[in-house]
Amino acid sequence: MKKDLIAELGRALWQAGNGAAAVDPAAADQLDDLGLAYAVESTTRALALAAGDRVIGYKIGLTSQPARDAFGAGEPTAGHLLAGRLLEDGRPLATAGLFEPKVEVEISFVLGEALPGPNVSAQDVHSATAVVAPAFEFVDSRWRGGARTLPMLVADNTNAARAVLGSGVALPADLSEITATLSIGSRTVPGSATAVMGDPADAVAWLARHLLRSGTRLEAGDIVLSGTLCAPTAIRAGDRLVADLGELGRIAICVS
Numbered sequence: 001m002k003k004d005l006i007a008e009l010g011r012a013l014w015q016a017g018n019g020a021a022a023v024d025p026a027a028a029d030q031l032d033d034l035g036l037a038y039a040v041e042s043t044t045r046a047l048a049l050a051a052g053d054r055v056i057g058y059k060i061g062l063t064s065q066p067a068r069d070a071f072g073a074g075e076p077t078a079g080h081l082l083a084g085r086l087l088e089d090g091r092p093l094a095t096a097g098l099f100e101p102k103v104e105v106e107i108s109f110v111l112g113e114a115l116p117g118p119n120v121s122a123q124d125v126h127s128a129t130a131v132v133a134p135a136f137e138f139v140d141s142r143w144r145g146g147a148r149t150l151p152m153l154v155a156d157n158t159n160a161a162r163a164v165l166g167s168g169v170a171l172p173a174d175l176s177e178i179t180a181t182l183s184i185g186s187r188t189v190p191g192s193a194t195a196v197m198g199d200p201a202d203a204v205a206w207l208a209r210h211l212l213r214s215g216t217r218l219e220a221g222d223i224v225l226s227g228t229l230c231a232p233t234a235i236r237a238g239d240r241l242v243a244d245l246g247e248l249g250r251i252a253i254c255v256s
Helices: 002-016 034-050 065-071 122-128 150-155 200-212
Strands: 055-061 077-082 102-111 129-139 160-165 179-184 187-192 223-228 240-244 250-254
Touching: 002 034, 002 150, 034 055, 034 077, 034 150, 055 200, 077 150, 077 160, 077 200, 102 179, 102 200, 122 129, 122 200, 129 223, 129 240, 129 250, 160 250, 200 223
Parallel strands: 055 223
Antiparallel strands: 055 077, 102 129, 102 223, 129 160, 179 187, 179 240, 240 250
């Protein structure tokens, strides 16, 4: 019964991310624990791989305490990043096929070395990181009306939809000092790296330890979207988004 549930939900969510209708939240009535939810997320990843996509890294969600409180979560969540969902810098974001997209401003890590140990620390992350870059993550729920529970969020790959990375720079000694400003036309949204578990390097260290529980590790070349500095903000066609992360640089994209 559980295997059937995992397969059915995984396929429904994957199809919803590829042009089908959003999934009825009633289908998640038996999705009652995180083990099942991560199994559904793994199914969506397997379907993407079977369709010719590839995993190029990971994303971390619920990295702020208010976000965790909203879902009753004791720790962040993790999802995968697909090559087919990573946009080229300078190309527009097409909203066609998305339901209610929001933008997040993030610091992306590109690893130069693997992070294999069970006690990975922020200092280990600093040592293993090749570059960091400003990034936009575009999140979207494949559940109709959005995820209502923590297992629903996790099963849907923690709302991962699209992402774009700016130019890489050397990792600063103290990421917690980084602030961000997201501009959408005349609107501005402030943000800070301290919203990401106090320091985004701590979030990446958490991810390394989390993945190890299922026998996976962060590898050299992996991209990690470490969590949003700004509140997730709704976007629509016609918007131009600009994020300024100070010494990490700027990133901009148009929404079509």
